[in-house]
Amino acid sequence: MVQQAEYTIKLPTFEGPFDLLFHLIKKAEVDIWSISIADITEQYLAYLQSMKELNLDIASEFLVMAATLLRLKSKLLLPRSPRAENLEEEEELFEINSAEELFQRLEEYRAFKEIAGLLRQKEEEQKKVFLRSTGGQKVMVFSQQESVYTIWEGAHHLSDIMTRFDKIARAREYVPAFSAVEDFVVARKADYIQSLLQQSKRAMPMKTFVTESGLWELIIVFIALLEMSRQRKINLLQEKPFGPILVSLKS
């Protein structure tokens, strides 16, 4: 019979790889700028190993950092080749290519972690202040009046444009045409819109770009404007709700 040892080990939990690294540095009682990459890598890997032995889930960020550390360590051992450095591609979260960069990122993290600690103190202090108006509930009873989301004005434009096109289409009783919209047609329309805008050098109402009649044309203009807006070539402006939508070139 296999005897299972029943004991619990408490591992401190960390908010992320920077937090763990920071903890290791503090434990070594050195400051960030004087740590040795080799030592810190070893300790970092040892910690991950103990997590693994305890069957804890290791978040991917921790593994990416492990790889980053190993690469930094190997870099220190190898002669420098300036060419190779430019070729490297990094995971976005850790664009760390040198020990200095790592130290800087750690330093930055440390500064914000410190602020987080100060905010914690403020939170505790503030919880001790009771307010009459909330019937003894504490300060963090939030106001109901303030809205959280400010609607992105781009989304606003999009629905406006769609509503307006729908209106125009209905008013003129367009007959739906079922042809596929081809890219080059849209591109040509976009060029046309751009040249009109360049000539006039001012904002123009959307309807100027509809030359023929037909739902087909309307759809092309619609797609072209969306595409140009996406490419950040144009500004869409509406001064009041349901007012005309003006198109202008981005300077």
Place this chain on the structure above:
Amino acid sequence: MKKEQQKKIIEALLFLSEEPVKTDKIAVVLSTSPEEAEAMVEELQDDLSSSGRGLQVFETAGGYRMGTLPELAPYLEKAFSEDISSNLSNAALEALAIIAYNQPVTRIEIESIRGVRSNHVIENLIKRKLIKISGRKDGPGRPILYGTTADFLRYFGLKDLEDLPQLELLDLDQDGVSTQQQTDNNPVDI
């Protein structure tokens, strides 16, 4: 109007208000200047503390509020035990610190400093109304920009963002954190 009368009015006003009251508003109520109103609030603060009362007037989120003295908390908790919200997590405080100093800031920028994915943390902060979406960044994908709310100031008892402790960064260029303002809404020449 006499000073004493003015202070009484301010005291009553703050007693009734559920929101921080701005100096401007107090000035309107008293038909006086904001400077005068502020001086009166300060006198009221002194009066309260010197006469050994259980209440205080404190500045938060750009206005004044009346609340109890912190040292009374252990007693008041016996009467008002309901604690409606738990403390923020360490992760939430980290993210808040980064947002407060770098706003408007994108999720990627927050994650880059923390070194971990932070979408859940950000979601929770929005739910608790401590941060809000403050716009979109000009650039690929138009990422959402986040900023702190007035509730953030209230929660931590801060007067304004200037009231935050000094961020002490040693020899660091902030290339990871672009706080570029969104300049999308240029007025269009018509």
